[in-house]
Amino acid sequence: MTKTRNPARGAPAATPCPWEDIADDGSNLSVDMLPSVPFVRLADLFRRKVTAPYANLHDLTVPQWRMLALMDHFSPIPFGMLVSFSGSDKALVSRTVRQLEELGLAAVLPDAQGNKKKLTCAITPEGEAICRELMPIAQQRAARLLNGLSRAERVTLHAVLGKLEALIEALPPLGPESGADEDQD
Numbered sequence: 001m002t003k004t005r006n007p008a009r010g011a012p013a014a015t016p017c018p019w020e021d022i023a024d025d026g027s028n029l030s031v032d033m034l035p036s037v038p039f040v041r042l043a044d045l046f047r048r049k050v051t052a053p054y055a056n057l058h059d060l061t062v063p064q065w066r067m068l069a070l071m072d073h074f075s076p077i078p079f080g081m082l083v084s085f086s087g088s089d090k091a092l093v094s095r096t097v098r099q100l101e102e103l104g105l106a107a108v109l110p111d112a113q114g115n116k117k118k119l120t121c122a123i124t125p126e127g128e129a130i131c132r133e134l135m136p137i138a139q140q141r142a143a144r145l146l147n148g149l150s151r152a153e154r155v156t157l158h159a160v161l162g163k164l165e166a167l168i169e170a171l172p173p174l175g176p177e178s179g180a181d182e183d184q185d
Contacts, residue, residue: 035164050145054137058130063088063096064103065134068123071106072131076122079108097121105130 018033031037047062055065070085071077077085083093100106105127111118123131146154 050141051138054134054141057134057137060130061096061099063092064100064105067093067096067121068100068105068127069131069135069138071100071121071123072128072135076109076120078111079119079121082121100127 051062055062083090107122109120
């Protein structure tokens with residue numbers, strides 16, 4: 001059961017889980033019961049309440065912070081791996097890396113083997129300094145959230161998220177026009 005606030009009292013009120021009994025064809029799932037709805041809402045909360053406040057300390061957007069942190073951890077990193085690790089689309093990563101380069105926080109280098117189509121991204125000393133300041137804040141905020149769950153809940157959450165990711169990756173395409181980067185439920 002999930003809990004929602006009773007507007008009249010302000011106290012949590014138990015509501016049944018909308019996913020306890022699902023028809024094989026999903027016909028009993030209304031739009032507000034689709035799994036993407038709470039995930040999108042949660043992702044937006046993370047962005048606004050968790051990540052953006054510390055990214056804003058250096059006038060960075062959330063995507064800029066994410067790419068900078070990944071480059072700090074893996075630098076130098078091939079552009080394709082940065083796209084893969086970030087979970088973002090190639091165009092967003094390209095735009096974001098270009099912005100970080102303009103800010104002097106990242107550098108885009110040619111491939112070591114001379115392949116002009118392959119680029120490597122590296123963090124600059126200025127980018128590293130920002131990461132040294134912001135990463136402890138990110139870690140503290142993550143720990144505060146995760147420690148709000150019991151150990152068993154954290155283990156279960158990690159397993160369920162991994163399973164959902166695998167199930168989503170295994171979904172068959174709907175047709176020749178369904179692109180991998182499109183938003184679909």
